[in-house]
Amino acid sequence: MKNEKVRKMILGIMLAMILISGCGKKVVCDFCDEKKSCTTKEVMGEKINICDACLKELEEELY
């Protein structure tokens, strides 16, 4: 029983670490103005920040 608790704790810590480290720092998305972990893309010489949700929406619109 004790081992199960420890395992859950370790899993929780690992998950938190993954979420914190993520894919870098949090920036304000140019599309929804929300502070999220964004991907920076260069479009026609201009750098834009786009979060995963907006990126997915754009991709769905494109295809």
Ligand SMILES: [Zn+2]
């Ligand atoms: Zn967004």
